[in-house]
Amino acid sequence: MTSSLVKSNSTVNSISGVAQSLDDVWTDFLKLHISPNTKRTYAAALDDFFTQLTGAIANPDQIQEFLNLSQHQAVGVVLKYKGLLLDAGLAPATINTRLSAIKSLTNHARKLGQCRFSLEDIPHVRVEKYRDTSGVDxxxxxxxxxxxxxxxxxxxxxxxxxxxxxxxxxxxxxxxxxxxxxxxxxxxxxxxxxxxxxxxxxxxxxxxxxxxxxxxxxxxxxxxxxxxxxxxxxxxxxxxxxxxxxxxxxxxxxxxxxxxxxxxxxxxxxxxxxxxxxxxxxxxxxxxxxxxxxxxxxxxxxxxxxxxxxxxxxxxxxx
Missing domain, CATH: 1.10.443.10 (Intergrase catalytic core)
Structure with a gap:
């Protein structure tokens, strides 16, 4: 079956490691020690990631397919998504939040043996902080x-x-x-x-x-x-x-x-x-x-x- 994330004739090898279902990965990810507001932000960011690349919001099949990618495939997909966000003119802080959501999910999946790649080499967009802090008096x-x-x-x-x-x-x-x-x-x-x-x-x-x-x-x-x-x-x-x-x-x-x-x-x-x-x-x-x-x-x-x-x-x- 051809991947909707990466067009390739090769079959992605199955992931070795801890035998965890995808539902366990997603459920455990949402239980991470982050604030409720961050959880909502990350969930929305992941929905946007999958929607822009596949036309459908995050679901178990899409997430599993993404986590099964090889290192170069995953980096290519996320860099493509980053490029779409830059082309859309989104604020650097918004782009970085969405990248952080993807990285957080994959890092957690790696700990559970459900992901073989790392996205740490993908840099965030440089943010110039607080250019105007004056506001109103x-x-x-x-x-x-x-x-x-x-x-x-x-x-x-x-x-x-x-x-x-x-x-x-x-x-x-x-x-x-x-x-x-x-x-x-x-x-x-x-x-x-x-x-x-x-x-x-x-x-x-x-x-x-x-x-x-x-x-x-x-x-x-x-x-x-x-x-x-x-x-x-x-x-x-x-x-x-x-x-x-x-x-x-x-x-x-x-x-x-x-x-x-x-x-x-x-x-x-x-x-x-x-x-x-x-x-x-x-x-x-x-x-x-x-x-x-x-x-x-x-x-x-x-x-x-x-x-x-x-x-x-x-x-x-x-x-």
């Missing part, structure tokens, strides 16, 4: 908050979301994953990026009030999401990250902000604004942002100070 964000009708049901939800994104520099994935029981005693328990366990973050009094005001009208049990969709088609379901992005962009536009706003840009804005207000206290900013590496915060601080512009000014004045 506090006055502009205050204008966004003022646009929300806090007397309405939707307004109470949106106001609480905006406060969390700014006051705690939350990522949208961290925000939408929270349940009602995760908010207690002035704290919110979240699963941070790349983490698997809950961690607590302290909330400011205004943030606590905003959440309490929303939850007072949002009927739900402890294990249900804090933030739900309010449109007719998906009413009551967990609010998606995409919906949060649309919410932020819409309120930003209503507030007269010309720069396109996203939850991540709000996060950048909050971190940069704190650095301004604290005189560059990167240690405390690290606790706010929950970045594991301090040098990431230095990018924000350098951009805030405009060091490159200052250096260019000095050089220009010397000639």
């Amino acid at each position: 506090a006055a502009a964000y205050r204008g966004m908050l003022a646009c929300v009708d806090r007397a309405s049901f939707k307004g109470k939800r949106d106001y609480a979301i905006l406060r969390l994104l700014w006051d705690n520099a939350l990522r949208r994935g961290e925000l939408v994953a929270t349940n009602i029981q995760d908010f207690r005693d002035g704290q919110l328990w979240i699963v941070g990026k790349g983490k698997t366990q809950l961690q607590s973050i302290d909330l400011a009094a205004r943030t606590v009030y905003a959440l309490q005001d929303w939850l007072a009208v949002r009927a739900g049990t402890a294990d249900e999401p804090i933030f739900i969709a309010l449109d007719g088609r998906s009413y009551g379901q967990r609010l998606s990250g995409r919906s949060v992005a649309r919410l932020v962009a819409g309120i930003g536009k209503a507030a007269g902000i010309t720069k396109h706003l996203s939850p991540h840009r709000v996060r950048h804005s909050a971190i940069t604004t704190f650095l301004d207000a604290s005189g560059g206290d990167v240690r405390t900013a690290q606790r706010l942002s929950r970045h594991s590496r301090l040098d990431t915060l230095m990018i924000y601080d350098d951009n805030r100070k405009g060091l490159q512009g200052k250096a260019s000014g000095v050089l220009a004045d010397l000639v």
